[in-house]
Amino acid sequence: MPEADAVVILGGGIIGFSIAYYLSQDPQYKGRIHIVDAADRLFESASGYAGGFLARDWFAEKAAPLGEFSFNLHRELANRYNGHERWGYLGSHVYSLSLNDAPAGVRGEDWLLAGTSRAQAAGCRREYGHVSRPGEAVNEDGTPAWMAPQTGASWNAIAGTDDCAQVEPRKLCEFLLSECEKRGVAIHLNTRATRLGKNTDGRLSVVELEATDRQSKPTFLPCSDIIISAGCWTPRVWATLFPTSAVEVKIDGLAGHSVIYRTPRYTKPFLNASYGPGEHSQSKDQHISYAIYCPPTKSWTYSPEAYARLDGDGKPEIWIGGLNDNSTDLPLPDLPTDAKKLINPARLAELRRAAVQLTGMTNPSGGVAEDDLEVVSEALCFRPVSQSGVPLSSRYRTERWVSVQQVFQVRRFG
Ligand SMILES: Cc1cc2nc3c(=O)[nH]c(=O)nc-3n(C[C@H](O)[C@H](O)[C@H](O)COP(=O)(O)OP(=O)(O)OC[C@H]3O[C@@H](n4cnc5c(N)ncnc54)[C@H](O)[C@@H]3O)c2cc1C
Incomplete structure (x- = not known):
């Protein structure tokens, strides 16, 4: 040659x-x-530091064929090479924290450019129920007990494992x-x-x-x-x-902080024994992961997103991010390895507060959840965003x- x-x-x-x-x-x-x-x-x-969430059809119209093509390639690759064990590939059950004052969602909207939650890009086409491992503790509303009940808001399941998935991106x-x-x-x-x-x-x-x-x-x-x-x-x-x-x-660099943590309540990935109403009962996934999307609230001005996923050793962990800084706040470093020096501890503290509110230990007196989370790692990385949005x-x-x-x-x- x-x-x-x-x-x-x-x-x-x-x-x-x-x-x-x-x-x-x-x-x-x-x-x-x-x-x-x-x-x-x-x-x-x-x-290496992304959340690793995948969706079949949460894209603007121009990118939709590529999005679906890519989603199918991920699934094909995972089936062929045991992606479940090798890179934590799982179908994802998706929740949105619904607040009374959240704006109505528009399907296919560009959530990144619009600065909204991805939950709004998903729209909601059918009914999804709550799912949890058989025998697992659940909250009064049926959500898994590791998700903290929220005052003045509710957890809505908005998408399921047929159309959404999760990977551990570095793996x-x-x-x-x-x-x-x-x-x-x-x-x-x-x-x-x-x-x-x-x-x-x-x-x-x-x-x-x-x-x-x-x-x-x-x-x-x-x-x-x-x-x-x-x-x-x-x-x-x-x-x-x-x-x-x-x-x-x-192409701009959109900086994003993230935190990976564990909670004592989410210790085993959910085994897919029984799907809730509307779910596809023939799915081949043995386990599922969870995604949580939240619109801005009184507690935070951004749209936190959290993914309960498997780490490289098959142990459950939760990734939380969604707090972005544009390039004028945090200029793109010369190399990705220089990003650590730019980490802003205040941003990480904000993410930890959101993590506690979403998945901390339920406060018996009814207030904000308590912090019993164990931080595994913290990161800052830069997301390539084209000005056209595709x-x-x-x-x-x-x-x-x-x-x-x-x-x-x-x-x-x-
Ligand atoms: C916080 C965060 C969360 C995210 N979550 C998700 C998610 O849940 N789902 C999802 O689908 N996407 C997510 N993304 C987006 C996704 O991570 C990126 O779209 C994707 O990783 C981009 O991959 P890339 O290969 O284009 O770029 P990069 O991963 O940035 O890789 C670029 C490479 O180019 C190298 N490089 C730089 N300069 C040069 C040079 N001069 N010559 C040669 N090489 C060079 C760098 O060292 C680097 O290795 C997230 C992004 C961020 C920041």
């Missing part, structure tokens, strides 16, 4: 590794795929990484692409790679294609490689953004 045919993927988050994973199934790419990442460790970005990324390594995908850490070179006929022929810490001399990798999948850093990579291009890549995928040659369905296709540019 001629060396000049290498395909170089810039950015080793879940997007870069998904592209490498699917591309490496095609024998014509055997030994030709390279992933280049600027950080010295993988998955220190959004891909999923590690699975993709191990499959890519088995298929000979080369991984270059602590490396950036600094320049592209072309043949005499104008085709891409080489990429110059430089160590991020600049401790070694640049090297040159002959290649025919490059793919930029650097999340929030994509505009910076673009500007470095195409400094004279009139195309502007409009994923961007294009090839440079046309100098135009094209359909998102082409996201896994690799094209040559001249």
